[in-house]
Amino acid sequence: MSPTQDQVLQGILVDESTLLSIDDLCRICAIERSHVVAFVEEGVLEVAAVDAEEWRFRGGALRRARIAARLQRDLELNLVGVALALDLMDEIERLRRDLQARR
Amino acid sequence: MVEFKDYYQVMGVARDATEAQIKQAYRRLARKYHPDVSKEKDAEARFKEVGEAYEVLKNPEKRAAYDQLGANHRPGEDFRPPPDWNSDFEFSGAGRGGADYSDFFESLFGAQARAQSGRRRGFHPDRGEDHHAKVMLDLEASLTGGSRSLTLRMPEIDAEGRLASKERTLNVQVPKGILPGQQIRLAGQGAKPLEPGKPGDLYIEVEFQPHPLYHVDGRDLSLELPVAPWEAALGASVKTPTPGGVVELKIPPASHAGSKLRLKGRGIPANPPGDFYVILQIALPPANDEKAKAAYAAMAAAMPFDPRAGLRL
Numbered sequence: 339m340s341p342t343q344d345q346v347l348q349g350i351l352v353d354e355s356t357l358l359s360i361d362d363l364c365r366i367c368a369i370e371r372s373h374v375v376a377f378v379e380e381g382v383l384e385v386a387a388v389d390a391e392e393w394r395f396r397g398g399a400l401r402r403a404r405i406a407a408r409l410q411r412d413l414e415l416n417l418v419g420v421a422l423a424l425d426l427m428d429e430i431e432r433l434r435r436d437l438q439a440r441r
Numbered sequence: 442m443v444e445f446k447d448y449y450q451v452m453g454v455a456r457d458a459t460e461a462q463i464k465q466a467y468r469r470l471a472r473k474y475h476p477d478v479s480k481e482k483d484a485e486a487r488f489k490e491v492g493e494a495y496e497v498l499k500n501p502e503k504r505a506a507y508d509q510l511g512a513n514h515r516p517g518e519d520f521r522p523p524p525d526w527n528s529d530f531e532f533s534g535a536g537r538g539g540a541d542y543s544d545f546f547e548s549l550f551g552a553q554a555r556a557q558s559g560r561r562r563g564f565h566p567d568r569g570e571d572h573h574a575k576v577m578l579d580l581e582a583s584l585t586g587g588s589r590s591l592t593l594r595m596p597e598i599d600a601e602g603r604l605a606s607k608e609r610t611l612n613v614q615v616p617k618g619i620l621p622g623q624q625i626r627l628a629g630q631g632a633k634p635l636e637p638g639k640p641g642d643l644y645i646e647v648e649f650q651p652h653p654l655y656h657v658d659g660r661d662l663s664l665e666l667p668v669a670p671w672e673a674a675l676g677a678s679v680k681t682p683t684p685g686g687v688v689e690l691k692i693p694p695a696s697h698a699g700s701k702l703r704l705k706g707r708g709i710p711a712n713p714p715g716d717f718y719v720i721l722q723i724a725l726p727p728a729n730d731e732k733a734k735a736a737y738a739a740m741a742a743a744m745p746f747d748p749r750a751g752l753r754l
Contacts, residue, residue, distance in 0.1 A: 346588045349625035351616035352644070355712065366571045366644060399645060401622055404573065405477045412492065413471050425480070439656050439663065 356397035357386060361396055369407045382406050382424060383393040446545045448494035448507065456508075459497065467495040493546050503550060510549075535714055567638025572631040575646045578615060580655060580662075583647075583709055584684045586617030591645070615646070618711035620660055621648050654682060661713030662708045663701075667724040668692060673700070683707055690719060698723045 354430070360374050377383040378393070383403055385395040395403075405427075407419050415423065450455050452466045473479060474488040481487070499502045574593045581588050584685075592610045616625060624644045631641025656663045666681050676694035680687055685707060692702070700721045708715025728734045 343750070346612045346614050347627050347630065349613045349616050349627055349645070351619055352626050353620070353711070362748065366542040366642070395622060400624055400644065408477055409475070412475055414468065414487075417695070435658055439658065 347439060351399040352400060354398060355376045357389075357394040358399065360395075363399060363403055366400060367403045369394050369403065373402065375405060376417055377406055377420075379405060380421050382417070382421050383384075393422070444545060446490075446543060447509075448497050449489040451490050451494040452498060457558075460501075463498045467491065467499070469713070470494075479702075481494055485503060490543070493542055496542075497546070497550070507549070520527070520655035566636040567634050569634040569639065569641035572643045573646070574643065577648050577650045578619075580649050580652045580657065582615040583617065583619045588612050588614050593645075611612075615647075618660075618709055618714070620711055621646050621657065623647055654683070657709070660709045660711045661718060662715060663718040663720055664718045665722050666690075668696075669721045670723055670728065673697060673721060673723055681719055682704065682707075692721070695750075696721055 360371060363369075364371055364390060374383065374393075378385055383399050385393045385404075386396045387397075402424065406424060409420050409423055410416050410417075413419075416432055445453035446745065449458070452458075452463060452470065454462055454466045458466070471488065471492045472492060474484045475483060475486055476485045479488070497507050525749070576591050576593070578589060581587075590610055590612050592608055594608055610625070611630070613627065619625065624646050627643040627645065629640045633640050644747045649657055655664055662684060664682065666679070668679060670676070671677075672692055673681060674694065675695040677692045678689050679692060681690045683704060687713065688704075690704075698721060702719040702721070704717040704719070707717035726733065728737050
C-alpha cells in the first residue's frame with residue numbers, strides 16, 4: 339500500500355488566475371518551446387501577460403496546449419488544422435451545454 | 442503470457458497494404474477515435490490500439506519483423522516472442538513517448554520504443570515527468586470543497602523495464618470553486634526522476650458528473666423550477682433548492698415560462714463566484730375533476746386569450 343493512500347493530498351487549483359511561464363507549459367505538457375511559439379503565432383494559445391520579456395499563460399492554456407499537441411501528433415494535422423479543430427471543439431462544447439440546458 | 446494482436450485487422454487493411462493505404466487507414470481511424478474529438482464510448486481504448494498498430498505497420502523494419510511472426514498466429518491467441526526475436530532487426534524512428542502500449546506490443550518493441558522516446562525528450566533527468574489524468578467529480582466537491590478518493594490509472598515502468606498501467610487511489614482535497622476543464626495540481630505526485638532529484642507533479646483535469654438538479658454553465662448554475670400558472674401570473678413566494686440550501690424565492694407577478702431569475706453569487710464559488718439562475722417552468726394542473734374543469738372553464742370565459750396569436754391563422 340502506498341503511503342499516499344491514507345493521507346489527504348492538498349490539491350492546488352490551476353485556474354485563470356494562475357500564470358504559467360513558457361517553461362512551465364513546456365514541462366507540464368511535455369512539448370518543446372518551438373511548439374508553444376507556433377501555437378501562439380497561430381492563435382491556438384493566448385499570451386495573458388508579458389513579464390520581464392517572458393510570456394505568461396493562464397491556467398486554461400494547459401488543457402489547450404495538450405490537446406493541440408496531441409492533435410498535431412496523433413492526427414498529423416498542421417497548425418491551421420489544429421486551430422480550426424480547437425475552435426470547432428469549443429463550439430461543439432458550447433452547443434452541447436445549450437442543448438443540455440434545454441432538455 | 443500475452444495475447445497476439447492482428448494489427449492488420451485493427452487497421453482494417455490487407456496484409457499486403459501499401460504504406461499509403463496504411464497511412465490513410467490510420468488517419469481515418471485516428472480522426473474517428475481520437476479521445477479529444479470522439480464521443481464514442483470506447484474511443485480511448487480503440488485509439489490506443491490503432492496508434493499501436495500504426496506504430497508497427499508504418500515502420501518498414503517493425504512491420505517486417507511483425508510479419509515474420511504474424512504468419513503463425515491468430516488474434517487473441519496466447520503469444521510469447523520467440524527467443525531469437527528481433528535479433529536481426531534494428532529499429533529506428535521515435536515512438537510515441539509515454540504512450541500506453543499493450544503487453545503484446547511491449548513484449549515485441551517495448552524497450553526500443555521507450556529508449557528512443559526518452560532520448561528524444563531528454564529534458565531534465567533530475568526532474569520527474571509531470572503526469573496527467575482526468576476525473577469526473579460530483580458538483581458538490583466544487584461547491585463546498587472537501588476530500589475525494591480518486592482512482593487513477595497511471596503508466597508505470599516495472600522492474601523489468603516494461604511499461605504497465607497501474608491503478609492507484611489518492612485522497613485529494615478538491616479546491617473549492619474548481620470549474621470543469623480546470624486542473625488540480627498535486628505536487629510531487631508525478632513520475633520519479635531518472636536521476637536523484639525532484640519527482641514530477643500530477644495534473645488532474647476535472648469534469649463534473651451530471652447533477653440531478655443543477656445544470657452547469659461555466660461558473661453559473663441553473664435550475665428549472667416548476668411553478669403553478671397562478672404563481673407565475675400573480676407572483677408568489679416559493680421554496681427552491683439552491684447550492685447553499687433551500688431558500689424562499691420571490692416570483693414576480695406576470696412571470697412566464699422561461700423567465701430567468703438570478704441569484705447573484707450563488708453559483709460555483711469560484712473567484713469571482715458564478716450566479717445561480719432559476720428558470721421558471723409552468724406546470725399545468727390536471728383537469729381531472731368537476732371543480733378543476735369548472736375553474737378552467739371560468740378562465741376561458743374570463744380571458745380573451747389566444748395562445749396562437751403569433752401564428753397568423
